């Protein structure tokens with residue numbers, strides 16, 4: 001019997017139609033995916049075109065035209081300059097440029113506001129494929145994401161920086177520790193302070209939870225978008241208080257302020 005049998009798949013079996021069970025499972029899976037795709041179209045998160053089989057999250061055309069920075073090979077790149085005179089980080093880079101109305105803005109929006117942590121993971125994997133060829137980042141031994149405010153994370157269901165870190169960790173084969181840094185509790189009063197006080201308060205928002213477990217590590221501190229870098233400065237400072245710690249910064253995108 002041929003595969004064009006009119007019996008619904010659920011009543012068919014590989015034995016009854018005389019084909020290899022593995023091939024049968026494969027065909028059923030493809031049919032099921034196509035059916036699912038018909039009712040719930042699988043679209044590219046950047047351009048909204050239909051994804052073809054083998055593409056996940058972002059289509060090939062968008063992947064090939066990502067606005068990558070190439071900063072990982074340049075110690076004096078514009079992201080690194082955000083930290084000069086503020087905190088002694090070892091290296092810093094952003095995977096892509098953030099242009100208004102561009103692909104990266106769309107991807108970051110999906111990651112942060114449309115419940116798409118998978119986009120963060122994908123961008124982490126892509127970024128890591130560049131970092132593993134960059135000597136500046138070769139000694140990194142741990143990934144630490146900038147923690148989200150706990151209330152925000154509960155609402156969103158995930159920390160987008162940790163999703164990015166997950167993709168980095170997978171390809172770079174180093175662990176991520178999502179709970180290594182935490183936000184101090186007293187920052188809610190920030191809005192009531194005047195400008196000068198607020199600036200000084202921002203410098204002391206984070207704390208490391210277990211200093212002895214972080215000592216001596218080269219930490220990749222990761223976040224979604226860097227603009228002025230003040231959050232990252234604060235997080236890096238909390239880590240650099242620990243003995244022997246080196247900090248390098250990696251973000252998904254760089255938005256010029």
Ligand SMILES: [Zn+2]
Pocket residue numbers: 044045046047048049058059060061062063
């Ligand atoms: Zn696309």
